[in-house]
Amino acid sequence: MxxxxxxxxxxxxxxxxxxxxxxxxxxxxxxxxxxxxxxxxxxxxxxxxxxxxxxxxxxxxxxxxxxxxxxxxxxxxxxxxxxxxxxxxxxxxxxxxxxxxxxxxxxxxxxxxxxxxxxxxxxxxxxxxxxxxxxxxxxxxxxxxxxxxxxxxxxxxxxxxxxxxxxxxxxxxxxxxxxxxxxxxxxxxxxxxxxxxxxxxxxxxxxxxxxxxxxxxxxxxxxxxxxxxxxxxxxxxxxxxxxxxxxxxxxxxxxxxxxAFPQLCLRADRNSAYHAVFDSTSFTQAMQYEFDHGLPVVVAEAVTGATKFSLGAGRGGTFSKSKL
Missing domain, CATH: 3.90.226.10 (2-enoyl-CoA Hydratase; Chain A, domain 1)
Structure with a gap:
């Protein structure tokens, strides 16, 4: 209308x-x-x-x-x-x-x-x-x-x-x-x-x-x-x-x-934050949304990232491509 x-x-x-x-x-x-x-x-x-x-x-x-x-x-x-x-x-x-x-x-x-x-x-x-x-x-x-x-x-x-x-x-x-x-x-x-x-x-x-x-x-x-x-x-x-x-x-x-960051992880965390603020009906519901949408990222990006860290990347909180 x-x-x-x-x-x-x-x-x-x-x-x-x-x-x-x-x-x-x-x-x-x-x-x-x-x-x-x-x-x-x-x-x-x-x-x-x-x-x-x-x-x-x-x-x-x-x-x-x-x-x-x-x-x-x-x-x-x-x-x-x-x-x-x-x-x-x-x-x-x-x-x-x-x-x-x-x-x-x-x-x-x-x-x-x-x-x-x-x-x-x-x-x-x-x-x-x-x-x-x-x-x-x-x-x-x-x-x-x-x-x-x-x-x-x-x-x-x-x-x-x-x-x-x-x-x-x-x-x-x-x-x-x-x-x-x-x-x-x-x-x-x-x-x-x-x-x-x-x-x-x-x-x-x-x-x-x-x-x-x-x-x-x-x-x-x-x-x-x-x-x-x-x-x-x-x-x-x-x-x-x-x-x-x-x-x-x-x-x-x-x-x-x-x-420059891994984008699946970044967007999952960003969207979860928005969901918790605007859409979630309870703390438990927000936590469940975060877990459900973050879990696929563990397989897609986190394992690769963990491997890089174990080889020395990002030690001491340093960023190779970012000044954040």
Missing amino acids: ALTLGRLSVNNGFRRSVHHITLNSVKGQRFYSTISKEERKSAGPGKVLSEVPVFVNRGASGTVISERRGTVMLIGINRPEARNAVNQETAQRLTEELSAFDQDNSLNVAVLYGVGGNFCAGFDLKELAHTSDSFKLEQDVSRGPGPMGPSRMRLSKPLIAAVSGYSVAGGLELALLADLRVVEESSIMGVFCRRFGVPLIDGGTVRLPQLIGLSRALDLILTGRPVKAQEALTFGLANRVVPDGQALQVALELAEQVS
Whole structure:
């Protein structure tokens, strides 16, 4: 059943951000800078800004861009002029990209980020104000995407959010979809939609309390106040805090490290943790699920891993391919 919204008139007050696109020497590709024009001007001649070049085919440009890096998929929200606020087209593209990632057996980890200095400023309220008469939402959460796109998904593989600038309202909900959040020092997170009477209907009231506890979640949900990176780290909302301009690079490195582990074991443990938090009816049921889904991995991967350890690999807690 679809729900049609009545007309809503809102000015989101977001300033326009400039994003550079320059041709790259690789034929048929473009170079998308992760640093905005304003950041370049303010940095001065003596400061080096970190950025991750993202190359995409010409046909792949649009409101969402993606690029494969080995077993890692980079997915970027590409509406910097609107601080990467999500409109209907972007929501559909995000859903398509994350669905394709989840179904691709050759990919292990995805990184979600925002192009041009902001992660995501939520749903595009300007579009909602002008299209609300024809804007329809699927009310059955098991049958279709959410307003922000992939927010109702439960991925079978890890997703890491590289958070820069604003990650607010629906943008915060997209960040909560990720397993890990790498957050830049100047980033701001929060339920900013509180100011406009826009409810959290993309999982914010579901994931946030489980992630940081009910008391802290209600602090954010009721007040709509901004949360800076260090406080987010204290809450557990951020997993890593990094210097400005480095979130995407650190998230990519983290994704590559996670991707280097035996994947059957990693996914079984990850899925068991999600089951225990969201689906289990009791401690005993959660323990049974963990055992039942972990046992096949013992045969598939653990015996091989134990053999490597007996031959000297990983002694003293060292990682040959990972800095974790």
